[in-house]
Amino acid sequence: MDIASGLPPDTPVWRHAATPCLEPAAAEVLLRVSGVTKYFGQRAGCIDVDLELHAGDVLAIAGESGSGKTTLLNCISGRSQPDAGTVEFNTRHEGIQDIYRLSEPRRRLLARTDWGYVHQNPRDGLRINVSAGANVGERLMAIGGRHYGNIRTATHDWMNRVELDAGRIDDMPVTFSGGMQQRLQIARNLVTHPRLIFMDEPTASLDVSVQARLLDLLRGLTRDLSLAAIIVTHDLAVARLLAHHLMIMKDGRVVESGLTDQVLDDPQHPYTQLLVSSVLQA
Ligand SMILES: Nc1ncnc2c1ncn2[C@@H]1O[C@H](COP(=O)(O)OP(=O)(O)OP(=O)(O)O)[C@@H](O)[C@H]1O
Numbered sequence: 001m002d003i004a005s006g007l008p009p010d011t012p013v014w015r016h017a018a019t020p021c022l023e024p025a026a027a028e029v030l031l032r033v034s035g036v037t038k039y040f041g042q043r044a045g046c047i048d049v050d051l052e053l054h055a056g057d058v059l060a061i062a063g064e065s066g067s068g069k070t071t072l073l074n075c076i077s078g079r080s081q082p083d084a085g086t087v088e089f090n091t092r093h094e095g096i097q098d099i100y101r102l103s104e105p106r107r108r109l110l111a112r113t114d115w116g117y118v119h120q121n122p123r124d125g126l127r128i129n130v131s132a133g134a135n136v137g138e139r140l141m142a143i144g145g146r147h148y149g150n151i152r153t154a155t156h157d158w159m160n161r162v163e164l165d166a167g168r169i170d171d172m173p174v175t176f177s178g179g180m181q182q183r184l185q186i187a188r189n190l191v192t193h194p195r196l197i198f199m200d201e202p203t204a205s206l207d208v209s210v211q212a213r214l215l216d217l218l219r220g221l222t223r224d225l226s227l228a229a230i231i232v233t234h235d236l237a238v239a240r241l242l243a244h245h246l247m248i249m250k251d252g253r254v255v256e257s258g259l260t261d262q263v264l265d266d267p268q269h270p271y272t273q274l275l276v277s278s279v280l281q282a
């Protein structure tokens with residue numbers, strides 16, 4: 001039995017992504033989060049969270065329901081301003097910038113170009129009343145793509161890359177299965193070549209069999225594109241498969257963080273120990 005995944009030994013080896021994590025000193029800092037805190041009235045969303053991500057790093061955030069994972073992801077991805085703390089991103093042209101000090105249009109441009117956001121429910125991340133091809137192509141148009149033929153070719157390529165039948169480029173997303181919609185959402189996000197992608201439970205709405213293939217795809221993409229990613233998941237097997245680093249949250253705070261294998265194989269905090277052992281017993 002693979003620790004923390006609860007999978008039998010003959011399951012395809014679900015170890016974390018193979019790309020070695022670069023030494024912090026050698027790699028470029030992409031994202032730096034310091035003291036991020038968000039309250040909803042009296043209720044804590046997330047409290048005093050610090051993290052640093054380098055180009056190509058994949059970080060998983062795990063913890064029970066209500067522990068603050070989505071709140072934190074929203075704060076980091078520019079979707080919800082924290083009450084305290086800073087989120088700094090290393091922009092392509094202007095170096096490190098505090099994202100909440102950027103003007104709203106510049107932050108939105110960053111979100112459309114250098115970042116991607118994959119929602120748990122693909123319908124939240126797709127435009128359901130336009131074709132699959134338009135869902136991908138309009139992201140290119142939003143950043144200035146004008147040549148119809150080039151946009152069509154890029155869309156075609158991305159449908160292939162996420163293993164969607166490009167012959168269905170003119171079909172509406174509602175005619176796609178849940179797994180196909182999630183692939184389409186991923187293509188829509190990656191077509192602009194972001195350097196950082198945020199994912200909130202990207203596989204949780206899918207059947208287990210579909211999940212495994214999508215996870216394989218995501219692992220391949222993050223590795224091949226040197227894409228940095230922050231993945232919220234309640235599933236430690238997903239963290240094991242995809243992420244170099246793992247952060248465990250409870251009641252809005254980070255209780256443990258480190259290399260994924262280390263955290264899962266030798267958890268230090270009693271809460272992490274409980275999470276890991278509950279997977280083993282399941
Ligand atoms: N819009 C909101 N208004 C009020 N309280 C909120 C809001 N969003 C989140 N909260 C509260 O903040 C805390 C953290 O919620 P959050 O959604 O971040 O948890 P989560 O870890 O993503 O949970 P889940 O795994 O269920 O998605 C919870 O106590 C929640 O009730």
Ligand SMILES: [Mg+2]
Pocket residue numbers: 069070071
């Ligand atoms: Mg959530």
